[in-house]
Amino acid sequence: MASTLINEKITLNEIHRFKNGATKQGKYYCWDVDQLLAEILIGLQKAKRAGITKCSLGIDTWGVDYCFLNQEGQRVGDAIAYRDSRTEQAPALFATKMPLTKLYAKTGIQIQPFNTIFQLLVEEPERVDQAATLLFMPDYLNYCLTGQKFTERTIASTSQLLNLETKTWDEEILQILGLTKDIFAPLIEPGTSVGSIQIEKFSDFDLPEVEVVAVASHDTASAVLATPGKSTENWAYLSSGTWSLLGLEKSNPLASPQAFAQNYTNEAGINDTTRFLKNIMGMWLIQEVARNFNQQYSFAEFVTLAQQEPAFAQFIDVNDLVFLHPDNMIEALKNYTVMTQQKIPATPGQLARAIYDNLALCYAHELEQLQHLTNMPIDILYIVGGGSQNEFLNQLTADCSQIKISAGPIEATAIGNVVMQMLAKKIFKNLQEARNIIQQSFPSKVFTPSETKVPLVQYKNFLKEQIK
Numbered sequence: 031m032a033s034t035l036i037n038e039k040i041t042l043n044e045i046h047r048f049k050n051g052a053t054k055q056g057k058y059y060c061w062d063v064d065q066l067l068a069e070i071l072i073g074l075q076k077a078k079r080a081g082i083t084k085c086s087l088g089i090d091t092w093g094v095d096y097c098f099l100n101q102e103g104q105r106v107g108d109a110i111a112y113r114d115s116r117t118e119q120a121p122a123l124f125a126t127k128m129p130l131t132k133l134y135a136k137t138g139i140q141i142q143p144f145n146t147i148f149q150l151l152v153e154e155p156e157r158v159d160q161a162a163t164l165l166f167m168p169d170y171l172n173y174c175l176t177g178q179k180f181t182e183r184t185i186a187s188t189s190q191l192l193n194l195e196t197k198t199w200d201e202e203i204l205q206i207l208g209l210t211k212d213i214f215a216p217l218i219e220p221g222t223s224v225g226s227i228q229i230e231k232f233s234d235f236d237l238p239e240v241e242v243v244a245v246a247s248h249d250t251a252s253a254v255l256a257t258p259g260k261s262t263e264n265w266a267y268l269s270s271g272t273w274s275l276l277g278l279e280k281s282n283p284l285a286s287p288q289a290f291a292q293n294y295t296n297e298a299g300i301n302d303t304t305r306f307l308k309n310i311m312g313m314w315l316i317q318e319v320a321r322n323f324n325q326q327y328s329f330a331e332f333v334t335l336a337q338q339e340p341a342f343a344q345f346i347d348v349n350d351l352v353f354l355h356p357d358n359m360i361e362a363l364k365n366y367t368v369m370t371q372q373k374i375p376a377t378p379g380q381l382a383r384a385i386y387d388n389l390a391l392c393y394a395h396e397l398e399q400l401q402h403l404t405n406m407p408i409d410i411l412y413i414v415g416g417g418s419q420n421e422f423l424n425q426l427t428a429d430c431s432q433i434k435i436s437a438g439p440i441e442a443t444a445i446g447n448v449v450m451q452m453l454a455k456k457i458f459k460n461l462q463e464a465r466n467i468i469q470q471s472f473p474s475k476v477f478t479p480s481e482t483k484v485p486l487v488q489y490k491n492f493l494k495e496q497i498k
Contacts, residue, residue: 031043031044031441032045033448035467038470039467040445040452040467040468042472046069052113052114055108057116059110060109060111060114061095063097063105063109066171067171070089071237074237074238075235075236078236078237078238084238085239086240086241086242087175087227087241087242088243088247088451089171089172090251090252090443090446090447091166091168091247091249092112092167092249093248093250093297094166094188095110095146095149096146096149096165096167096189097109097165097167098157098160098163099161099163099173099179100160101162103163106157107157112144113354116149117148117152118143120149120152121143123151124147124151127206128202128203133147133190133203134289135285137192137193137203137296138296139187139189139295139296140309141293142309143351145190146166146189146191147189147203148190151207163213163214164213165179165215166188167185168182168185168247169185169247172244175240176225176226176242177231179215180216180217180218180222180224181215181217181218182220182222182244182245182246183217183218183219183220184300185248185251187298190203192298194296198211198217199211199214219244219300220251221453221454222243224243225242226241245446245447246299246300246446246447250305250307250443251300251305252442252446252447253267253269253271253442254277254279254299255299255300255461256443256465256468257269257279257414257442258412258436258466258468258469258474259410259412260462260465260466261462263410264407264409265412266400266408266412267411268411268413268417269442269443270312270413271313271416272312272313272314272317273312274312274393275305275308275312276308276396277294277305277307278306278307278400278404278406279303279304280305280306283296284403288403289306292403293308293309294308294399294400295307306404308399308400309349310349310392310393311354312348312417313416314353315359315363315389316382316385316386318356318359319378319381319385322359323360327378329420332378332382333386333420333422335378335382336379336382336383336422337383337422339380339382340383341387342391343384344367344375345388345488345489346363346366346384346385347388347392347496348385348392349392350496352366363375364376370492370496386420386422389423389426390427390429390484391485391486393427393431394431394484397411397431397433410434410436411433411434412436412474413427413435413438414437414442415440415442418438418442419440421437421475425480428479430486431479434476434477434478435477436476436477437474437475439471440472441472449468452464
């Protein structure tokens with residue numbers, strides 16, 4: 031994406047888009063990081079051909095995953111993907127060494143089997159023995175471009191290795207993993223300049239002059255930055271994409287026993303803020319259903335088909351780990367309803383309706399939990415990201431939660447990325463000014479609750495039964 035500020039409006043133009051996915055490489059599902067780097071270089075070359083001879087660049091990615099470097103600075107093996115099954119039993123194994131309640135109190139990070147801490151616990155010893163440095167995905171790509179090793183704070187916070195109080199690596203946790211803090215590159219804050227691209231290293235590409243800036247490099251941190259909430263509102267955000275991240279921007283973390291019980295997390299945001307949020311499985315469910323139908327149906331067609339089906343025909347805990355990486359999502363959804371003795375969704379429309387209904391119920395339930403945990407009322411929910419285009423789901427969410435919704439911007443992560451670069455360049459005085467500009471640059475659509483009856487109480491009772 032290329033962006034600039036013209037007449038108090040942010041422009042955003044797509045330069046180059048490419049697919050990314052994990053594939054089986056030997057024993058593990060891995061990312062093709064060499065291809066990712068090549069695509070970035072292709073995008074920069076296209077930018078120069080479009081007349082951009084000088085620019086800054088920010089990279090954001092998903093959290094938790096990492097690359098090892100050896101003493102010579104070369105990558106050790108592949109970058110294993112967080113959806114790989116190697117960590118399924120890792121939380122239980124870690125709990126034999128430290129109670130998970132203590133781990134949460136130290137880090138404030140929700141217990142998810144794919145967290146970096148659990149990946150490192152089950153790492154192959156020979157990979158660890160060769161490792162001199164660990165870099166998270168955006169830090170690794172920055173290193174490939176500039177030769178500089180740094181660890182940006184928002185991405186580091188997803189690892190469950192940072193101590194909430196000291197705000198650096200927790201040595202007791204590292205000791206359990208058999209690591210020392212020397213394996214990590216220096217921590218830096220969002221907005222720090224990493225260095226210039228080593229143009230001579232990439233002589234096959236005609237590149238512009240590029241300064242690399244460490245943005246809020248966890249994609250959710252960038253999306254939250256781009257959420258156009260006002261300081262005068264009591265607002266929450268829902269970053270809706272492959273994952274749905276629902277939460278509040280807070281000045282301090284909240285790592286209470288109640289927050290642990292509800293599996294809420296405290297990830298780092300910009301300006302020393304905390305992203306207090308809940309991970310929800312999100313659009314992954316419908317993306318996988320679409321893939322299983324060999325892309326016969328567009329997402330718009332799934333919505334049309336869903337609207338023709340009866341509402342709330344079954345309850346589904348969208349966060350059940352059976353949906354994390356099943357071989358076939360359609361079969362996983364059907365099997366779930368069989369196991370819970372409910373009507374089986376058989377058609378594309380029924381499957382889509384089940385997903386959308388239960389996402390909306392989950393969002394409403396978690397909004398209640400969020401207000402209860404933080405003792406803060408929420409008057410408006412900002413839905414940002416690709417999922418904000420789903421007007422059917424937006425209205426369902428408004429109806430289930432009885433909260434006003436503002437949907438947009440769609441490209442929130444990209445906008446947050448470029449706005450962080452602009453903040454670093456002092457183009458905006460502060461974050462609120464930047465958010466005001468975002469709101470006037472990218473129109474949003476408001477959804478107000480209707481009086482449609484929704485089975486929220488029954489859904490919550492269903493979840494309680496599943497826990498039992």
